[in-house]
Amino acid sequence: MEEIQGNSQIRLLTEDNLRLDGRKLDELRPIKLEVGVLSRADGSAYIEQGKSKILAAVYGPRELHPRHLAQPDEALLQCIYRMATFSVDERKSPAPSRRETELSKVITESLAPAVFLKYFPRASIDVYIQVIQADGGTRCSSITAASLALADAGIPLRDLVAACAAGKIDGKIALDLSDIEDKNGQADLPVAIMPRKKLTTLLQMDGFMTKEEFIEAYELAVKGCQKIYEMQREVLIQKYINIQDEVSEESSEQNRGG
Amino acid sequence: MALHFKNRQIVVPGDLLAEGAYKPGDGTFREGNRIYSSVVGLAEVKGKIVQVVAFEGAYTPKAGDVVIGKVVDVKMTSWRIDIKSPYQAIMHPVNVFERRLDPLKDDLRRYFDVGDTLVAKIMSFDRTRAPLLTTKERGLGKLQGGYLVKMLPTKIPRLIGRRGSMINMIKKETGCQIIIGQNGIVWVSGKSFEDEERVIKAIRQIEREAHTSGLTDRVRDLIHK
Numbered sequence: 001m002e003e004i005q006g007n008s009q010i011r012l013l014t015e016d017n018l019r020l021d022g023r024k025l026d027e028l029r030p031i032k033l034e035v036g037v038l039s040r041a042d043g044s045a046y047i048e049q050g051k052s053k054i055l056a057a058v059y060g061p062r063e064l065h066p067r068h069l070a071q072p073d074e075a076l077l078q079c080i081y082r083m084a085t086f087s088v089d090e091r092k093s094p095a096p097s098r099r100e101t102e103l104s105k106v107i108t109e110s111l112a113p114a115v116f117l118k119y120f121p122r123a124s125i126d127v128y129i130q131v132i133q134a135d136g137g138t139r140c141s142s143i144t145a146a147s148l149a150l151a152d153a154g155i156p157l158r159d160l161v162a163a164c165a166a167g168k169i170d171g172k173i174a175l176d177l178s179d180i181e182d183k184n185g186q187a188d189l190p191v192a193i194m195p196r197k198k199l200t201t202l203l204q205m206d207g208f209m210t211k212e213e214f215i216e217a218y219e220l221a222v223k224g225c226q227k228i229y230e231m232q233r234e235v236l237i238q239k240y241i242n243i244q245d246e247v248s249e250e251s252s253e254q255n256r257g258g
Numbered sequence: 259m260a261l262h263f264k265n266r267q268i269v270v271p272g273d274l275l276a277e278g279a280y281k282p283g284d285g286t287f288r289e290g291n292r293i294y295s296s297v298v299g300l301a302e303v304k305g306k307i308v309q310v311v312a313f314e315g316a317y318t319p320k321a322g323d324v325v326i327g328k329v330v331d332v333k334m335t336s337w338r339i340d341i342k343s344p345y346q347a348i349m350h351p352v353n354v355f356e357r358r359l360d361p362l363k364d365d366l367r368r369y370f371d372v373g374d375t376l377v378a379k380i381m382s383f384d385r386t387r388a389p390l391l392t393t394k395e396r397g398l399g400k401l402q403g404g405y406l407v408k409m410l411p412t413k414i415p416r417l418i419g420r421r422g423s424m425i426n427m428i429k430k431e432t433g434c435q436i437i438i439g440q441n442g443i444v445w446v447s448g449k450s451f452e453d454e455e456r457v458i459k460a461i462r463q464i465e466r467e468a469h470t471s472g473l474t475d476r477v478r479d480l481i482h483k
Binding site: 042043060061062063075114116120121122123151152153154155156157158159160194195196232233236237240241243244247248250251254 | 271312466467476
């Protein structure tokens with residue numbers, strides 16, 4: 001038991017199971033989503049999840065360079081995950097790290113099942129993810145933002161992809177770990193799902209959990225994903241509702257004036 | 259058999275649109291006997307066909323479309339033309355001139371050079387090969403002077419309006435010449451800069467408010483402002 005508890009010197013939970021930031025075990029961090037934040041990109045999205053801040057930009061479908069990477073039957077989806085030098089406590093070297101390359105691959109693979117790549121043979125769809133401030137769970141937030149950016153670019157999708165992590169802190173299963181909980185907890189389990197059919201497109205784990213704890217954490221993460229999915233839908237629709245409202249306000253003002 | 263949306267409702271990818279004997283149109287896909295939306299847009303039903311008019315998206319070439327493009331490369335016997343789509347277009351001299359061209363004597367650059375802007379028609383395209391262009395019709399060919407305005411190709415139908423109502427109104431009110439490329443590039447040429455600027459402003463408004471009603475009147479007001 002001592003071993004499973006790990007080397008946690010920091011207490012992450014109070015007596016009544018509240019976390020360091022005052023959240024309950026099954027509570028998400030406050031999330032702010034925005035779409036269409038960049039005018040140069042074909043599609044873009046911004047997410048703030050707790051203290052994490054991430055921008056995602058989509059270009060394409062467009063011609064693929066270098067040409068030899070082109071696939072004759074479908075488009076190539078390329079996600080690039082990068083962290084700003086100032087995104088973490090200690091300055092991150094601006095050179096692409098092993099971790100960034102790995103996360104780029106993982107994010108690409110968790111988004112690819114949702115995209116109709118067959119519609120654009122030989123072309124490429126590029127997703128650039130820039131972490132401006134990192135506070136744990138950035139791979140999940142990145143997937144959430146990237147899927148919004150893809151939808152904003154008008155790329156045909158089978159479904160949105162929503163992602164959220166669960167984990168184990170002080171021996172208890174908790175939703176949406178922050179950086180300090182991730183580093184001092186016993187396990188972290190990032191999950192991405194396509195909510196319509198509840199298909200899992202990302203499932204990773206590090207740390208220690210029993211089979212029962214794993215199932216509990218997975219189910220909790222899926223619940224978190226579904227909450228995030230509702231927010232994604234809302235923000236995509238709201239962008240256009242806002243313009244409609246603005247326009248009808250203007251015209252009613254004019255009617256009053258005339 | 260059931261519809262799961264109100265007409266012209268805003269939907270997002272993965273939304274269930276219809277069940278049963280409907281047919282999937284643009285912006286939708288079918289799984290089993292259900293039809294889902296694949297893009298963000300306005301859902302519509304036309305007879306048996308359920309479709310979603312997308313708000314955003316890249317231009318997919320279609321045979322018969324008039325497009326505006328830029329020459330990016332000149333080869334021995336063809337031009338390469340960027341038409342702002344995932345696929346670069348090719349134009350051969352047979353589809354430009356009536357006579358045969360001798361590649362040894364004739365230099366293609368004398369007719370269209372890199373950087374020139376063209377209005378052309380798409381002859382054929384099927385996703386396995388690059389789209390082929392022609393300028394062998396009236397009104398097609400090199401463009402000189404004027405402004406090029408880029409807009410979302412998905413909003414071009416709104417710029418044209420029902421049977422050209424919107425674009426004819428803009429032409430009449432501003433006195434500008436306008437050529438619309440289906441690929442989302444619009445060429446504008448007027449007597450004065452102010453006239454052209456009015457058209458550009460109108461295009462920007464149409465692009466932003468394409469999904470709202472009463473747009474033609476608002477654009478007219480904007481032009482007269």
